[in-house]
Amino acid sequence: xxxxxxxxxxxxxxxxxxxxxxxxxxxxxETFTDTVPTIGFSKFVTKQKGITINIYDLGGxxxxxxxxxxxxxxxxxxxxxxxASDLQRLAEAQQNxxxxxxxxxxxxxxLLLLANKQDHFDALDxxxxxDKLQLEILANACQTPTRIEICCATQGTxxxxxxxxxxxxxxxxxxxxxxxxxxxxxxTDDIAAQKAKEEREKxxxxxxxxxxxxxxxxxxxxxxxxxxxxxxxxxQFQPLEEITVHICAYLMxxxxxxx
Numbered sequence: 001x002x003x004x005x006x007x008x009x010x011x012x013x014x015x016x017x018x019x020x021x022x023x024x025x026x027x028x029x030e031t032f033t034d035t036v037p038t039i040g041f042s043k044f045v046t047k048q049k050g051i052t053i054n055i056y057d058l059g060g061x062x063x064x065x066x067x068x069x070x071x072x073x074x075x076x077x078x079x080x081x082x083x084a085s086d087l088q089r090l091a092e093a094q095q096n097x098x099x100x101x102x103x104x105x106x107x108x109x110x111l112l113l114l115a116n117k118q119d120h121f122d123a124l125d126x127x128x129x130x131d132k133l134q135l136e137i138l139a140n141a142c143q144t145p146t147r148i149e150i151c152c153a154t155q156g157t158x159x160x161x162x163x164x165x166x167x168x169x170x171x172x173x174x175x176x177x178x179x180x181x182x183x184x185x186x187x188t189d190d191i192a193a194q195k196a197k198e199e200r201e202k203x204x205x206x207x208x209x210x211x212x213x214x215x216x217x218x219x220x221x222x223x224x225x226x227x228x229x230x231x232x233x234x235x236q237f238q239p240l241e242e243i244t245v246h247i248c249a250y251l252m253x254x255x256x257x258x259x
Contacts, residue, residue: 007052008176009074009187013100014081015093016060019116022153023081024057026161027169041071048173055079065096072105073190076183077176079169080113082129084150085120090132097133101142105190109183110175111139112168113148119155126150145175 012020021042028046044055056075058068078100082093097113100106115129126148130136139146149168155161176183 005050005052007054008076008173009054009056009071010077010079010172011068011071011075012055012057012079012081013068014060015083015089015096017086018060018081018083018093019153020060020081021057023079023114023116023151023165024055026153026155026165027055029161048170049177051173051177053173068100069103069105072103073194074187075106075109076187077110077172078106078112079172080111081153082113082115082133083117084115084123084125084129085117087122087124090124090129094133097135098138101138101144107142108144109186110145110172110179111147112172113146114153114165114168115148115150116153118150119152123150145179147171 012024014020024042024044028044030044041059042057044057046053046055056071058064058071080097080100083089101111113129113133113135115124115126117123124132129150130148135146135148138144147168149164151162151164151168153162153165
């Protein structure tokens with residue numbers, strides 16, 4: 001299959017402070033520097049076998065994780081990074097990994113799990129990490145090609161990169177290429193479905209705005225009519241509080257219809 005000049009998108013995900021950005025930089029050969037938490041996402045680009053690989057480093061804070069799904073459709077494979085020395089957050093990492101692997105758009109797409117920070121004395125090895133994350137159970141249940149490696153993202157870059165990272169990434173790309181037609185078809189369909197959904201949501205928002213504007217005009221006309229009637233001597237004994245309650249109740253009914 002001729003794949004030169006094609007592009008693949010890989011997402012690098014995991015909890016905050018797991019080393020995702022350092023890992024992404026190592027993959028593209030950038031010099032290691034102290035990093036700050038990623039807000040949103042950062043994009044890195046590398047090439048392998050003539051194929052352009054876009055690497056999306058997605059922020060790992062709980063709030064940013066809520067928007068990860070926006071990048072799933074164009075994803076061909078996943079790199080999940082775990083801080084193997086942070087034993088207190090492994091349960092959280094397991095829950096996060098489980099939700100990712102079970103997601104309908106990611107389910108079955110190749111996943112490379114990197115147990116990072118092996119330079120820390122208390123880091124778990126791949127056997128213990130896989131056990132804590134229930135990796136084998138998830139891989140079998142989700143029918144997802146999966147590989148786990150232990151590594152240290154800050155060891156070096158270029159030729160000095162931790163060789164295990166290179167080996168793992170090579171496996172991920174090769175697995176994608178072996179299943180390219182199937183994954184590419186999924187990506188194409190998922191992107192089309194996402195665009196259609198976004199278009200429907202855009203039209204729905206537009207319709208809600210139009211209805212809210214119409215409601216605003218109607219309320220303004222109603223208030224103006226009440227004021228005119230009061231000036232003409234009608235409803236002059238109707239308490240202002242009663243009028244306000246009536247208008248508020250009307251507004252609440254109309255707004256509920258727009259939700």
